[in-house]
Amino acid sequence: MRAFVVDAFTDTAFAGNPAGVVLLDSPADPAWMQSVAAELRHSETAFVVVGGPPDEPKPLRWFTPTTEVPLCGHATLATAHVLGGDQRFDTRSGVLTCTALPDGWIGMDFPADRAEPVEPPEAIAAGLPGITVEATAQAATKVLVLAASAAEVRAVRPDFTALATVPSRGVIVTAPGDRPGVDFVSRVFSPQVGIQEDPVTGSAHCTLATWWAERLHRDPRNSDFVGEQASARGGTVRMALRGDRVGLRGRAVTVLSGDLLV
Template identity: 45%
Template sequence: MKIKLYQIDAFTEQVFGGNPAAVCILDEWLSDTLMQQIAGENNLAETAFVVKSAENFEIRWFTPTVEVDLCGHATLAAAHVLFHYYNYPTNLINFYSTRSGLLRVTKGSDGLTLDFPTDTFEEVDTPEVLVRAFGKRPEKAFKGKTDYLLLYTAQQDIEAMQPDLGLVATVGGRGVIVSAPGIEVDFVSRFFAPQAGIDEDPVTGSAHTTLTPVWSEKLGKKVLSAQQLSKRRGSLKCEFLGDRVKITGKAVTYLVGEIEI
């Protein structure tokens, strides 16, 4: 069996930036075991698998170790592949996930825009294990459907983070977002998910379904600029629409190849 493989750098305008994702466009679903093996072999933060279904595309995402409920950068990458290599005829692609529902991607002059459901979250007391893991108590902590979000005072706090990943992995869920006001943008963040097989994710679109409503309320703005401060960096424009969040970024192709199984 041969499967076409695309590797796309998402939330960046240049190769070697943003967050790399693998994309496989399938005629029909492979077994869960095989998709997990492919994702493990790719050894990227996410591999997206896509199957055409009526007017939509069904989509699933796998880290090297687990299937996840939602992934922004791999959805952006999948849309990039469909627009650039499959000649998708309109500027709107509807993806459907059994875990996250309807996910829209629109192609515009400023890039690709994800339309995702806003995360459901609540303010919580910071787990002491996370205070120890990050070496500093945050101003506030929130717990979303899959992630913790810790808010700090300054961008320098986020840049200096060297968390104890062994401790981070003990809190369960998918991962931990750390965030603060930005110097050149409205807010900055980083994302750590050792419990999902990703020590630090370069740019996490789905984390911005939590970050956007939080910062929208704090700053009194609906449209916000954001950067994720991993080594590869990533730039995003976010818009809070109540029960939905729009996240805009660009994507570039790094590799087109073929898997032989």
């Protein structure tokens, strides 16, 4: 079967977030998919069934090297890129629609994931040395931490042993943008699911868009944002908040294609 490595949320090879994409003729055994994801060792590998009826959404699942996840933005973008842009996918998070845009970007329609204020989990202070925690909130799968500045977000060197004890699938650290054209910066750490730092995280921006709408005094029913994920590889995510949905826009580059033999 065909397999690909795609750098997502970038138009430059070896930047953004690499994802594996495996094309299936029929649904595969989850244990086998987990083994393939562990072999490829990207933050997520997408498995999409392309052998079904052409007018039906294609079944799509995502696996980290250690576990299946309910939603992944960059691997969805990578899959749509491989398949030609305009796609509908049947996933654990509902039907996700991807659209090829005239400027070469791909748009994705995702559910918003709003975060509610909570007390900081005990491990946050130890796990994020140097971060001035101004607020914390809990989304469906990740804890969001508001830092005092983008400089703190860029500079933090997490204690991943401590962060792995946070009762969540990951931790988002964010602050207001520090350069023109960027509304906010973020980084995402998910040692709980085998990913120390995710280079660019589409699903996290489903939370970030809703969080920053209030703090940047934007309309929570209809607002556009630009986010920079300040990992070593880096990436830019354009967002359109539309009530309970978030439109994510990104580009992608295929860096490898071949045959999966086992």
